[in-house]
Amino acid sequence: MGVVSGQPFIRLGTRSSPLARWQAEWVSARLVSLGIRVEMIHITTQGDVTTGPLGQIGGQGLFTKEIQRALLDQRIDLAVHSLKDLPTEAIPGLTIAAVPTRESTADVLVGPYKALDDLPPGARIGTGSLRRRAQLLHARPDLQLLEIRGNVDTRLRKLDSGEYDAIVLAQAGLSRLGLAARIAYIIPPQLMLPAVGQGALGLETRADDATTIELLQPLNDGLTHAAVLAERTLLNSLRAGCLAPVGAWARASGDNLLLQATVLHPDGQKRIAAEGIAPPEQAMKLGQTVAADLARQGASELISAAHAGR
Numbered sequence: 001m002g003v004v005s006g007q008p009f010i011r012l013g014t015r016s017s018p019l020a021r022w023q024a025e026w027v028s029a030r031l032v033s034l035g036i037r038v039e040m041i042h043i044t045t046q047g048d049v050t051t052g053p054l055g056q057i058g059g060q061g062l063f064t065k066e067i068q069r070a071l072l073d074q075r076i077d078l079a080v081h082s083l084k085d086l087p088t089e090a091i092p093g094l095t096i097a098a099v100p101t102r103e104s105t106a107d108v109l110v111g112p113y114k115a116l117d118d119l120p121p122g123a124r125i126g127t128g129s130l131r132r133r134a135q136l137l138h139a140r141p142d143l144q145l146l147e148i149r150g151n152v153d154t155r156l157r158k159l160d161s162g163e164y165d166a167i168v169l170a171q172a173g174l175s176r177l178g179l180a181a182r183i184a185y186i187i188p189p190q191l192m193l194p195a196v197g198q199g200a201l202g203l204e205t206r207a208d209d210a211t212t213i214e215l216l217q218p219l220n221d222g223l224t225h226a227a228v229l230a231e232r233t234l235l236n237s238l239r240a241g242c243l244a245p246v247g248a249w250a251r252a253s254g255d256n257l258l259l260q261a262t263v264l265h266p267d268g269q270k271r272i273a274a275e276g277i278a279p280p281e282q283a284m285k286l287g288q289t290v291a292a293d294l295a296r297q298g299a300s301e302l303i304s305a306a307h308a309g310r
């Protein structure tokens with residue numbers, strides 16, 4: 001946090017992928033409209049330069065660690081993360097200071113097919129996510145799931161070149177990049193629960209930087225913050241990472257928070273599910289309770305099966 005001629009000044013660190021930039025620019029524009037000056041600092045992470053399957057190169061935190069390092073080293077004051085990519089373990093000295101109102105949490109099918117039932121037998125589907133893979137296989141065991149990597153543009157190019165019959169992406173990312181026209185089918189939550197934090201941004205700061213934390217509060221949406229806290233607590237309680245075949249979605253239900261979650265075997269055959277409801281102030285407790293229900297149903301065996309498969 002710097003001060004230039006009496007005006008507050010936030011150094012905002014971002015990865016340089018088009019989606020990360022869009023998200024950083026969106027946060028920056030909101031801060032600027034509040035009279036806060038922002039300096040954008042681009043940071044290249046390991047996840048941006050390695051191209052192997054994420055599961056094999058120890059993908060956890062690959063996109064976020066170096067940005068968190070820059071926060072701790074005082075090179076930046078604010079990191080804007082896709083919460084989906086931010087590991088749930090607390091980092092001493094850092095805090096999620098604000099969570100803006102969430103975009104769509106849904107996953108979508110991109111390609112010429114407008115429903116899962118329209119996909120021809122054995123269709124080739126591109127996704128690197130065990131969560132998407134397992135849920136698709138649960139609904140359609142005949143599908144061929146193929147690894148795909150790269151940013152959203154790269155993935156669309158690979159689809160267009162004929163490597164896949166369809167791919168699965170987050171609706172939020174496509175909308176932010178102005179690519180919503182590519183969405184063929186919004187996969188309903190009954191068929192596919194999102195990743196923990198999907199569609200939400202996490203504004204991370206140093207825990208002791210009260211000035212920046214205060215400046216970010218107008219960007220915080222209490223309900224979204226509570227929802228992602230419930231989801232992240234669930235994932236953390238299951239001792240599963242963002243690459244595990246776990247789907248979770250918390251949202252408002254009247255004055256309460258409703259949390260639905262699922263864990264699958266990576267082959268999609270076994271699926272367990274649980275849900276719970278609680279006031280938003282008890283978001284952490286809700287995450288723990290739903291995780292305990294999943295644990296009783298055998299979640300840890302399913303999560304270890306996913307680790308063994310890598």
Ligand SMILES: NCc1[nH]cc(CCC(=O)O)c1CC(=O)O
Binds near residue numbers: 085171172173199200
């Ligand atoms: N892992 C990459 C990533 N991280 C966040 C998003 C989308 C935006 C979001 O969920 O907030 C994406 C792309 C995708 O999964 O399609």
